[in-house]
Amino acid sequence: MSVIGDYFIIFWGFLLIGLMAIGGFFMFRKFLKQLPKEDGKSDMDWERYYIDRTKHMWGEEEKLFLEELVSPVPELFRDVARQKIASKIGEVALQKDQEKISQETIIQGYIIATPKRDHKFLRKKLKQKEIDVTPYEPYFELSQANYAANWRENYKK
Structure with missing residues (x-):
């Protein structure tokens, strides 16, 4: 066997181990999310x-707006991100006793559900759509780490 063949086998082995580790990491995260x-x-x-609880509250425009917001998420993870963000939007809508999901609720839920590093895209998208971000600044200032844990108390402030 040649030296190139040996290196190829070693490379292939590391690649497979790396891919299995990445897959295991995401499977473990999903397992943790399912623990009571x-x-x-x-x-x-x-x-x-x-x-x-909020499926009937979504209009076609709101669904399209949510799709725009989750569009930068890689296709592989987009469904998971959409579910997490949509559930937080629904939680905010129920908290506010709304009859219909509004654009304001979508933006608030998106901010609450996503980490701070993802807010840059949201700001850019809102600027493109000519939506003023000033009312949402208090949500942007709080990071997800300290906001998601007790967001109801922070939301009431």
């Missing part, structure tokens, strides 16, 4: 709950 919390429901249970 103190209230007996998992994060995924709550996501499904809020989506089911």
Whole structure:
């Protein structure tokens, strides 16, 4: 066997191990999301709950706006991101006792559901659509790490 063949086999072995590690990481994250919390429901249970409770509140325009917002997410992860963001939007809408999902609620839910590093795209998209971000600045200032944990209390402020 040649030296090139040996290097190819070593490279292929590392590649397979790396890909399996990446896949295992994402499977483990999904497993953690399905573990029940103190209230007996998992994060995924709550996501499904809020989506089911607010499914009838979404108009066609709002769905298209949400699709625009999640468009920069890689296709492989887009469904997961859409579900997480849509559930947070639904939670905000129920908290506000809305009859219909509004553009304001979509923006607030998007900010709450996404980490701070993703807010740059949202700001750019809102600027393109000529939507003033000033009313949303308090949400942008709070990072997801300290906002998502107790967002209801922060939202009321």
